Amino acid sequence: MYDSSGEAIGGVVSFRSCKQNMFADGEPACSFHGIVGKSRRMLDIFQIIREVADSKATVLILGESGTGKELVANAIQKLSSRCHRPYVKVNCAAIPDTLLESELFGHVKGAFTDAHADRVGRFALADGGTIFLDEVGDLTPPAQLRLLRVLEQGEFQRLGSSETIRVDVRVIAATNHNLWQLVQEGRFRDDLFYRLNVIPITLPPLAQRREDLPLLIEHFMEKYRRLTGKPIYDISDKANDLLMAYAYPGNVRELENIIEHAFARTDSSVITENKLPFYLRSDSDARLTAEGAAVDSVSEERSRILSVLQRHHWNRVRAARALGWSRTTLWRRMRQFDLLERSEQRGATVK
Template identity: 55%
Template sequence: MATILVVDDDKGMREFLDIMLTREGYDVSCARDAGEGLDRCRKQRFDLIITDLRMPKIDGIEFLKSVKDVSPESLVILITAYASGETAVRAMKEGAYDYIEKDFNIEEFTSTIRSALESNGRMQDDAKFIRDIENSVCFGEIIGKSREMLKVYSLIKKVADTTANVLILGESGTGKELVAKAIHENSPRKDMPFVVINCGGIPENLLESELFGYLKGSFTGAYADKPGLFEIARGGTIFLDEVAELPPVLQVKLLRVVQEKTFLRIGGTENIRVDVRIISATNRNLEEMVQKGDFREDLYYRLNVIPISIPPLRERKDDIPVLTKYFIEKYSREFGKGIKNISNYALELLMDYSFPGNVRELENIIERSVALEHSSIVLPENLMISRENSAAKHETFKIENIPDQGLNLNDELARFERAIIGKALEKSKGSKTKAAELLMISFDSLRYRIEKLGIG
């Protein structure tokens, strides 16, 4: 039962709201002024506070400010007989949920209260989710506790309950399919199919039949009707991995499915209607592909309703020890070994490595290391890290001397970073996409660094 506090110096208004809200099933308390209201807030937590704007000594706006200090979780609705746009704006700036005139319609008023309480419940659920996830190292099958990954977890939670299409962006090996699966498993569709298709892993002449199916006799070898993956995913989620690889003709057909929720089987004349949520992923820059005419603009905007960017592993180094421990335990069990840890120096080598293959490459390195290891911990000699991508190749960068007055490390690092990015842009003839590839970072990461460093 939701708890509501009514604060009003008008006894008649207090009694009216008390009776009305109690009939609606709420647990109602009343206070005759702001001072009494604050005392009640200190003793009891209220989901919603309904307060008059004009009261003696402390008005509704000042009371609202005090409530936010005493009980920040409580939502506040202000009621006044003297409505003005200026006061309404001020109330909303101070954190009021809504601002209502006293000659309100009862049905609309109770609807506002229901919406406020539902909103408060969602905010509390989100706050609890963040607290829980900050004390964890995983979300579904995704491993990581860095600030970057916590943002991804929070976004997954927010989009899971919606039906909006999602576009997951990230380099190969960052775990895009795991993110898609986490969205599905936290959504109302979790008990329905989750169907995965790699758009770049199926020959173009077979891809259409895989997606949409075909009728018997529609082509040589079609000996029976075959449903496509969109039919198999009915009621659930379809994950289109590497969607940028779709050929133009299939981009048109996919656009129809996205817009109209219907499609035709190969050889068919009857529209098939499906309720499917589409989650797409790519490691390519779709915006650039749209500009070049390689990907349909209308399809891009239909798929990219909610974008989620997965940072590469080299930009979330805090996750390397957690992932390493997880993979060591996983493959130690799989290979029947008693390896539980990794040597400090071996972990340092991993922390210095750039991981062009991201989490998938780290998993491969640890799997191989555990298979080869004969001691109780993973040692450096069994890591088999490519020295070409190791930080060791930059050891030739030296500072001749540190002045007596010292130097600003952040300024020196920024200078070095600015020089490296400048060289990459020069080599790529100004193409940021090519420069990002040369520096082995994402396009978004390069753009952020350029803006941060003020590179013209």
């Protein structure tokens, strides 16, 4: 709590509103099987996950790198009736093209030069359970054809064998590519695209769900407090402003890397701006304001702050949250733009 001059005169114990927003099983909506968020788009995604988890239908998770596609796949598997069955993950982009078919479907001895023994493929290992095909857009044309057969008929043949193997596997796929564009370019089969795209889930980039930033920052601070044992519980106003204004082209993964970087360099209980990566402090072109577009004049910034205050009925806590600032930072900007007196007059009128 602050007096009219901005001096601290007390404190209030508060609880996050997300704890009041619960799913039917009592789990806080801001944390859903390892996925953190309370924005409308994320809550909608949580609901879709719950609805489709126990289906056998194929799920295609779309989104930029670092948005949490694997976390969504994990949540679907955990909530399904196959949760205690095999769960096999394959990063299609990490396997050389020459080995991809063998890795997915297996081979028999002598199928190719280095095939010195039989090999069980990932689909056979996942029989009765779930397989997660990450970066499915990087599959080679032969592998695409074999995957199509598995999706259509539930069967495949190992390389070098004429024996047909039947499997019962739930397929969850993910990609950061625009698969439809790859189809138009002739680099991805259209029939496979339609088979994969039964239940599409598109994850928004972090820049489009900025209201989740405070939750994510605290989530990663808690994670690295636990991993490092460092009692770091706070972020300075300047550091917080930088974190809230950055564009995050690397999405949630980049935010986690930034917090890990800060923990590695911080020896006190507070993360200050000089402990953040240098590019956050120097690359002004990479920053966004929390309200969207960059403010290019003092008058525009004053108007923006005034508009947010009016929208939240001059409640500074809510206005600061909407702007992505700490309460102290909002107070300083209000003082800079002569808005404190108007705030006090508004408070007196309400009383």
